[in-house]
Amino acid sequence: MAALYEDMSSSRMLGSSVSSLSGSRQHSQQIAKAYRQAAQLFLTRRLPEALSTIEPIITPPTHDDINESYNGEPSGYAPIATASRGTRVKVWSFYLTFLNSVVELGAEEGKHAFGSTRWKQLVSKCRDGSVWDELVHDGYAGVEGDVDAEVVVNLATLLLTHSPSQRLNQQKLEIYLSASANPTFDISSHMSSSAYLQRRPSQHNNGTSTPRDLNTRLKLLELYTLHVLPRNEEWDYAREFISMSEVLDDERKEAFLLALHSLREEKEDTERRDERLRQQQQEQMEQRRKETEARRLEQSRAEDERRKREEENRRQPRGSDEVFRKSGGHRPAPSTSSRASRPAKKAASPPPGLYRRASSLFASVQALITNTAHSMTANPMTLFRTLLFLLAFALAFGRRDLREKIMRLLRNAWEKVRRTVGMGVKVSYI
Numbered sequence: 001m002a003a004l005y006e007d008m009s010s011s012r013m014l015g016s017s018v019s020s021l022s023g024s025r026q027h028s029q030q031i032a033k034a035y036r037q038a039a040q041l042f043l044t045r046r047l048p049e050a051l052s053t054i055e056p057i058i059t060p061p062t063h064d065d066i067n068e069s070y071n072g073e074p075s076g077y078a079p080i081a082t083a084s085r086g087t088r089v090k091v092w093s094f095y096l097t098f099l100n101s102v103v104e105l106g107a108e109e110g111k112h113a114f115g116s117t118r119w120k121q122l123v124s125k126c127r128d129g130s131v132w133d134e135l136v137h138d139g140y141a142g143v144e145g146d147v148d149a150e151v152v153v154n155l156a157t158l159l160l161t162h163s164p165s166q167r168l169n170q171q172k173l174e175i176y177l178s179a180s181a182n183p184t185f186d187i188s189s190h191m192s193s194s195a196y197l198q199r200r201p202s203q204h205n206n207g208t209s210t211p212r213d214l215n216t217r218l219k220l221l222e223l224y225t226l227h228v229l230p231r232n233e234e235w236d237y238a239r240e241f242i243s244m245s246e247v248l249d250d251e252r253k254e255a256f257l258l259a260l261h262s263l264r265e266e267k268e269d270t271e272r273r274d275e276r277l278r279q280q281q282q283e284q285m286e287q288r289r290k291e292t293e294a295r296r297l298e299q300s301r302a303e304d305e306r307r308k309r310e311e312e313n314r315r316q317p318r319g320s321d322e323v324f325r326k327s328g329g330h331r332p333a334p335s336t337s338s339r340a341s342r343p344a345k346k347a348a349s350p351p352p353g354l355y356r357r358a359s360s361l362f363a364s365v366q367a368l369i370t371n372t373a374h375s376m377t378a379n380p381m382t383l384f385r386t387l388l389f390l391l392a393f394a395l396a397f398g399r400r401d402l403r404e405k406i407m408r409l410l411r412n413a414w415e416k417v418r419r420t421v422g423m424g425v426k427v428s429y430i
Helices: 002-043 047-058 085-104 107-114 116-128 130-140 149-162 167-181 187-191 211-231 235-244 250-326 336-341 352-375 380-396 400-429
Strands: none
Touching (some): 002 085, 047 085, 047 107, 085 116, 107 116, 116 130, 149 167, 149 211, 167 211, 211 235, 352 400
């Protein structure tokens, strides 16, 4: 009877194992198929369809399905958590590459493809680093050290590219490097029927049990010491970490230290160039400001002068009109200097007393000329002297009216002399 019970128990265990193996194989095939479809959609740039295809295998079931089992196992984690190591690495690496492409779409194209809210959610995962916690929780049961090294490399690269701060990246890498260097082997979890995730620590001897593991570990150290720590200005700590690393041999340590030194010099040179460029820009801006201020002042002075001239031009006619109105409608008489500056249209009349004196003088001159004409036959030089005296007298007086009267007297005297001489010649001839 006991033997029969043992045979029946063995049969049930064998049937359960065969059923579990068949279900696990079918589950792996479904994951591989979803991965291939999502990759094809991604290559043809059908990003929303690729996301909807890959999400069911990397996302835990909803709250309504949390108590349901998947192939006889609890479903508290994403389906990818029970896949083989190679499948896990492929799926998570694809998902991280997909997120990088979504961020690089840009706001306009990304919102057009996914909608504003969904695109912002995907981008924020990369910028705030929440994708790291999400991946560890859903795909590795929340154990940092169980994350595959290749996936950690992709995670660190994604945050290094898109996260504005590298503090979280540094913290996560330090936790992983410490945990993977001291792996935890939980064999009892494999024997427990309630365990969903069978932990398969692949790193032994500081995570470098195989050449591939060593290569991946070197990539992590390169990211950590030559990229993440320098971004956080941890130059001295990076040098110390490289010098004390048990993974790096002397040759690699020297290469890492040389690369770190070159990165620091390049950064300092870049900072100096940027500082010189900022100074030049500030000097140019100051020079342009001074030139602009000088032009503005010059324009202001020119405008002030123009307004002054216009004001003076407006005031001058108004002042003349006021003087004209105050004088009773008569323009003020021009000054002496103004009369002198303008050519006289008509000579000013001399006083009456001057006319009387000039008339008596001209009468005396006329009598003198008459007497001289009568006596020229006796003394011809007398007439010549008289003419010279009259000429000097005419030149002495510059007034136009006097000159004209003297010339008339001279012409009259000369005419009388001519007639007298003519009459004398006639008498002599007779």
